[in-house]
Amino acid sequence: MREAIIEFSGVEVKYGEVEALRGIDLKIPGEKVTVIIGPSGCGKSTMIRTVNRMVEPTRGTVRYQGQDVKTFDKIELRRQMGYAIQNVGLIPHLTVEENILLVPRLLGWPEDRKKKRAKELLDLIGLDAGKYANKYPSELSGGEAQRVGVARALGADPPVLLFDEPFGAVDPLKREELQDEFIRIQRRLRKTVLFITHDLSEAIRLADYMVIMKDGVVVQADAPERLLKEPGSDFVEQFLGTDRTLQRLTLLTADRIAKPLRAEKEEFVGLSGVSWKPLEEGEILAKFKKDSGEFAYRTVRVSIHAARPYASLKECVSRLLALGLSAIPVVDDSGKVVAEVLFDDIQRITKEG
Numbered sequence: 001m002r003e004a005i006i007e008f009s010g011v012e013v014k015y016g017e018v019e020a021l022r023g024i025d026l027k028i029p030g031e032k033v034t035v036i037i038g039p040s041g042c043g044k045s046t047m048i049r050t051v052n053r054m055v056e057p058t059r060g061t062v063r064y065q066g067q068d069v070k071t072f073d074k075i076e077l078r079r080q081m082g083y084a085i086q087n088v089g090l091i092p093h094l095t096v097e098e099n100i101l102l103v104p105r106l107l108g109w110p111e112d113r114k115k116k117r118a119k120e121l122l123d124l125i126g127l128d129a130g131k132y133a134n135k136y137p138s139e140l141s142g143g144e145a146q147r148v149g150v151a152r153a154l155g156a157d158p159p160v161l162l163f164d165e166p167f168g169a170v171d172p173l174k175r176e177e178l179q180d181e182f183i184r185i186q187r188r189l190r191k192t193v194l195f196i197t198h199d200l201s202e203a204i205r206l207a208d209y210m211v212i213m214k215d216g217v218v219v220q221a222d223a224p225e226r227l228l229k230e231p232g233s234d235f236v237e238q239f240l241g242t243d244r245t246l247q248r249l250t251l252l253t254a255d256r257i258a259k260p261l262r263a264e265k266e267e268f269v270g271l272s273g274v275s276w277k278p279l280e281e282g283e284i285l286a287k288f289k290k291d292s293g294e295f296a297y298r299t300v301r302v303s304i305h306a307a308r309p310y311a312s313l314k315e316c317v318s319r320l321l322a323l324g325l326s327a328i329p330v331v332d333d334s335g336k337v338v339a340e341v342l343f344d345d346i347q348r349i350t351k352e353g
């Protein structure tokens with residue numbers, strides 16, 4: 001493990017009679033995604049709130065970069081830690097840009113630097129600055145609002161991100177897209193992330209390190225591969241569910257098994273392939289085998305039927321089944337088909353299990 005950047009030692013939190021945390025000892029690795037998961041009420045939110053001092057431990061110590069967080073000025077500490085929550089908490093009378101720039105504004109950044117940063121962040125989260133910067137939160141879809149919440153947490157480029165179910169209120173398909181984006185962004189930015197979720201697939205997908213909690217204590221913490229292979233107790237085994245094969249497909253991303261697209265490959269023709277009508281942006285031409293055995297071409301929307309390099313193999317399987325194809329194209333950030341994932345290869349991996 002990389003050196004711990006946040007460390008919990010004997011941390012207890014009591015709210016009156018309620019013991020929310022009952023002795024947490026945990027090291028959070030730097031520049032990795034640590035996902036905290038566990039039943040409702042087990043103390044997940046309380047735990048991450050002790051890091052930015054929204055909650056003070058009744059006992060024990062939380063350290064950031066080796067130093068007790070109590071010794072930091074609260075404001076100074078929170079500048080280092082972006083925070084995003086489930087219902088986003090965007091301020092309704094501020095525009096998207098003003099919401100994203102809350103912290104830079106507090107820090108007194110000059111106007112041109114703030115403008116530049118807002119554009120950068122909107123680009124990063126995949127929202128067009130021209131279209132979105134001046135919108136108000138009420139004019140955004142749930143998924144867009146969540147993205148803006150994430151952008152706001154990234155505002156002044158803090159090294160630590162505390163995410164409390166940031167994708168909680170989004171429907172499952174959009175949620176997978178947000179996870180793809182998150183993985184893409186994290187591969188670039190390498191933040192230290194503490195991420196809470198209720199969703200096991202999301203946890204397994206995003207986590208470098210996964211912490212399973214129950215009743216205010218940590219039951220097991222390890223890399224998701226190891227947890228799936230060696231659950232340390234009946235509780236963890238039950239929690240991870242019986243379907244470990246599918247969970248393993250959640251762990252692997254399309255780019256891990258994608259093959260470069262071969263020109264003669266019959267299933268797909270790329271964007272510049274055979275075409276009798278101009279393709280619209282975001283469309284590709286796919287070649288389908290009809291029942292008669294002949295091939296027919298059909299255009300498909302890349303956004304739905306192609307996978308991003310960071311899509312999970314589980315997502316690839318569901319798209320392959322929905323389309324009745326034996327391979328799915330993988331598109332890069334510009335929408336260009338760069339590779340394909342073969343159903344046979346996914347099956348092979350599953351068998352190797």
Ligand SMILES: Nc1ncnc2c1ncn2[C@@H]1O[C@H](COP(=O)(O)OP(=O)(O)OP(=O)(O)O)[C@@H](O)[C@H]1O
Nearest residue numbers: 015018019020038039040041042043044045046047
């Ligand atoms: N401000 C508070 N005052 C009193 N009790 C609280 C307070 N905040 C949380 N609790 C209690 O502490 C326990 C842990 O709550 P916490 O929100 O940390 O759990 P959680 O795992 O994040 O829950 P969920 O998954 O439902 O969000 C729960 O029993 C909760 O009811």
